[in-house]
Amino acid sequence: MSTNTPTDTTIDPATILDTRFKDAIHAAVPDLPIEQIKTLITPSRQPKFGDFQSNCAMPIAKRFKMQPRELAAKIVEHLDVAGVAKPVTESNIAGPGFINVTLLPEAISDSLGAMDNDQLGINPPDAPPTVVVDVCGVNLAKQMHVGHLRSTVIGDAIARLYERMGYKVIRQSHVGDWGLPIAMVVEQLITIEDQGTDLSTLSLADLNAMYKVVQAKCKAETKALELIAKVGGHAKAEIELEERIADANAALEKAKARLVSLQSGDERSVKVWQLIYDITMSACLSTCQRLHANITDEHSAGESTYRDELGPLVQDLIDRKIAEEDDGALIVKCEGIKEPTIIRKRDGGFLYATTDLAAIKRRVSKLGGDIVVYVVDSRQSLHFKQVFAAAHKAGYDKTPAGKDAVLFHAMFGTVLGEDNKPLKSRSGENLNLTDLLDEAVSRASATVAEKNPDMPESERAPIAEAVAMAAVKYADLSTERIKDYVMNFDRMLAFEGDTGPYLLYALVRVQSIFRKAAEQGIDTSNYHTAPFKLVEPSEKALALMLLRYPALIESAGQACEPNRLCSFAYDLASAYGPFYDKCPVLKCQDEALRNSRLRLCDLLGRVLGDALETLGIPTVERM
Numbered sequence: 001m002s003t004n005t006p007t008d009t010t011i012d013p014a015t016i017l018d019t020r021f022k023d024a025i026h027a028a029v030p031d032l033p034i035e036q037i038k039t040l041i042t043p044s045r046q047p048k049f050g051d052f053q054s055n056c057a058m059p060i061a062k063r064f065k066m067q068p069r070e071l072a073a074k075i076v077e078h079l080d081v082a083g084v085a086k087p088v089t090e091s092n093i094a095g096p097g098f099i100n101v102t103l104l105p106e107a108i109s110d111s112l113g114a115m116d117n118d119q120l121g122i123n124p125p126d127a128p129p130t131v132v133v134d135v136c137g138v139n140l141a142k143q144m145h146v147g148h149l150r151s152t153v154i155g156d157a158i159a160r161l162y163e164r165m166g167y168k169v170i171r172q173s174h175v176g177d178w179g180l181p182i183a184m185v186v187e188q189l190i191t192i193e194d195q196g197t198d199l200s201t202l203s204l205a206d207l208n209a210m211y212k213v214v215q216a217k218c219k220a221e222t223k224a225l226e227l228i229a230k231v232g233g234h235a236k237a238e239i240e241l242e243e244r245i246a247d248a249n250a251a252l253e254k255a256k257a258r259l260v261s262l263q264s265g266d267e268r269s270v271k272v273w274q275l276i277y278d279i280t281m282s283a284c285l286s287t288c289q290r291l292h293a294n295i296t297d298e299h300s301a302g303e304s305t306y307r308d309e310l311g312p313l314v315q316d317l318i319d320r321k322i323a324e325e326d327d328g329a330l331i332v333k334c335e336g337i338k339e340p341t342i343i344r345k346r347d348g349g350f351l352y353a354t355t356d357l358a359a360i361k362r363r364v365s366k367l368g369g370d371i372v373v374y375v376v377d378s379r380q381s382l383h384f385k386q387v388f389a390a391a392h393k394a395g396y397d398k399t400p401a402g403k404d405a406v407l408f409h410a411m412f413g414t415v416l417g418e419d420n421k422p423l424k425s426r427s428g429e430n431l432n433l434t435d436l437l438d439e440a441v442s443r444a445s446a447t448v449a450e451k452n453p454d455m456p457e458s459e460r461a462p463i464a465e466a467v468a469m470a471a472v473k474y475a476d477l478s479t480e481r482i483k484d485y486v487m488n489f490d491r492m493l494a495f496e497g498d499t500g501p502y503l504l505y506a507l508v509r510v511q512s513i514f515r516k517a518a519e520q521g522i523d524t525s526n527y528h529t530a531p532f533k534l535v536e537p538s539e540k541a542l543a544l545m546l547l548r549y550p551a552l553i554e555s556a557g558q559a560c561e562p563n564r565l566c567s568f569a570y571d572l573a574s575a576y577g578p579f580y581d582k583c584p585v586l587k588c589q590d591e592a593l594r595n596s597r598l599r600l601c602d603l604l605g606r607v608l609g610d611a612l613e614t615l616g617i618p619t620v621e622r623m
C-alpha cells in the first residue's frame with residue numbers, strides 16, 4: 001500500500017519517485033514504521049550517474065544493523081519505477097549504497113506537457129478547506145512600524161499561497177482599536193477640541209505623537225516614589241513626584257471614565273473614536289496597497305468588534321467551570337502551560353487574551369475556519385500558546401462539523417538594524433514603515449535612472465516604486481520566517497544575487513525573447529503544442545525544476561513558509577542563465593527544437609510570474 005498517495009495528476013517525477021521509493025522501502029524493511037520512512041531523494045551530484053539519487057539505505061541500515069549496500073539491493077528489488085524512470089537494478093547502486101535513478105526522457109516531456117495549462121499543474125482540492133489568516137493587525141493612533149511590515153507582507157503571502165492551492169481564504173486584521181490606551185487618546189482629543197483645536201485636520205503622525213504624550217501622562221512613577229521613601233531622598237523631589245503621581249492617577253481615572261462612556265455608546269466619544277479609526281485605517285490601508293498586499297477595509301476585524309461578545313464569553317467560561325477565580329482575577333488553567341491565561345482583571349477589565357478567545361470562536365464557528373493561521377511576532381508566542389489551549393479547553397475550536405480546527409501561530413522574528421539590534425529610527429523610536437518604504441524607493445530610483453539613462457522620468461518612477469517594493473518584500477519573505485534578519489538596503493536592492501530586483505530582471509529577460517522574436521519576424525505561433533525536446537543538460541535541469549512547482553506550492557503553503565517559494569523562484573531564475581548560454585532559442589535552426597525551447601521559455605516565464613504573484617511581489621515589463 002502506498003504511504004503517501006498523490007493524486008493521479010501528480011506530475012513531478014521527483015514526487016512520483018518519492019512514492020515509489022516509500023513503497024519499496026516499506027516492502028524491504030517492514031519493521032520501519034511507515035511514517036518514519038525517509039526516501040532522501042536529491043538531484044544527482046554527478047549527472048553521469050543519473051538524474052536523482054536516493055540516500056535512504058545508509059541511515060536505515062545503521063538503525064537496523066544491516067549492510068547498507070545489501071539493503072540498497074533489497075530496496076531496488078522491490079522498486080517499481082515503470083513509467084517514470086529507466087529500470088533500477090543493482091548496477092545502479094554506487095558507493096556505500098546510493099541508488100541512482102535516470103528518468104525516462106518522455107516522462108519529463110509528458111509531465112511538462114501536462115503542467116503546461118492555466119493552472120500550471122496545481123489542482124484545487126475537491127473539498128477546499130477554509131483558512132482564516134490573521135494579518136497586519138495595526139493599532140489605532142499609531143503609525144505602522146517595521147513589525148507590521150512582516151505581519152502584512154508574510155501574512156498576505158501565506159494567504160496567497162493558500163489561495164493558490166485552491167483553499168477558501170479569509171483574511172482578518174485584528175486591529176488594536178479598543179481598550180484603555182485608545183480611550184486615553186479619545187479623552188485627549190476631546191480635551192483639545194474643547195480648547196479650540198480643529199480635529200478634522202489631524203494626521204496619523206499627530207495622533208502618534210499624542211499617543212505617546214498621553215501614555216506618559218498616565219504613567220505614574222510610583223516605583224520611584226517608593227524608592228525615595230525607602231532610601232530617603234530630597235523632600236522637594238518627593239513632593240514633586242507625589243504631585244506627578246496624583247496627576248497621572250487623575251489622567252488615568254479620566255481615561256477609564258472615557259472608556260466607560262465609549263463602551264456605553266456616548267455620541268461624542270464614539271465620534272472621536274471613529275475619527276481616530278478612520279485616520280489610522282486610511283493610512284494603513286494605503287500602505288497595504290502600496291505594498292501590493294491584498295488587505296482592504298473588508299478584512300478589518302478590530303478588537304472593538306468583539307466588545308459585546310466578551311461578557312457572555314467570560315460568563316460561559318464561568319458557568320462551565322473552565323475559568324476560575326484567582327486573587328480577584330479570572331483565569332483559565334491549561335495543562336502543560338505554567339502561566340494561566342488571565343481573562344478578566346481584578347478591576348473587571350477584559351484583556352488581549354479575552355478578545356483573542358472571542359476571535360477564535362468567531363473564526364471557527366462563524367467564519368467556518370478549518371485552519372486559523374496567526375502571522376504575528378514570535379514575542380507573542382506565549383500569548384498564543386495560552387489562548388489556543390484555553391480555546392481548546394472551552395471547545396471554541398470545534399468546527400461546525402465537529403472537528404478541532406487547526407490553530408497555528410506562524411510566528412516571525414524581528415527586523416534588525418546594521419547593529420544587530422531591533423531596527424529603530426535615528427531618534428531611537430520604532431522605525432516608521434512609510435519612511436522605510438520611501439527610502440527604498442529613493443534608492444531604487446537612483447539605480448533605475450543609472451541603468452536607464454534615456455528613459456523618461458514618468459516611466460522610471462513606477463518602475464522604481466515596483467523595484468523597491470519587490471526588494472523590501474523579497475528580503476522579508478526570503479528569510480526563514482522565524483529568524484531575525486538585518487535590513488540592508490544595498491543588499492536587498494542589488495540587481496544581482498538573491499534579491500527581488502534580480503527576480504524581476506530575470507522575468508523581464510525571459511519575456512524579452514518573445515519581443516525579440518516579434519522584432520525579428522520569427523514565427524512564434526505554433527510552439528504552444530510543440531513536443532518538449534530536452535537535449536542539453538541545462539534545459540533538462542530547467543524542466544525538472546519547473547516540474548517541482550506544484551508540489552512546492554503545496555508544501556510551502558502547508559508549512560506557511562513563503563521563503564521556500566522564494567528559494568524556488570531564485571533557483572529557477574538562476575537556472576535560466578546556463579540554459580540561455582547553452583541553448584540558442586531564436587537562433588536555433590532546428591524548428592522543432594526552437595519551438596520546444598520557446599515553449600520552455602514561455603512556461604518558465606509563466607511559472608516565475610505565478611510564483612512572484614503568489615508571493616505578492618509586483619513585476620515590471622522593463623527595467
Ligand code: ARG
Nearest residue numbers: 134137138139174175176376
Ligand atoms: N495588534 C497586535 C500588535 O500590534 C497584533 C494583533 C495580532 N493578532 C491577534 N489576533 N492577536 O501587537
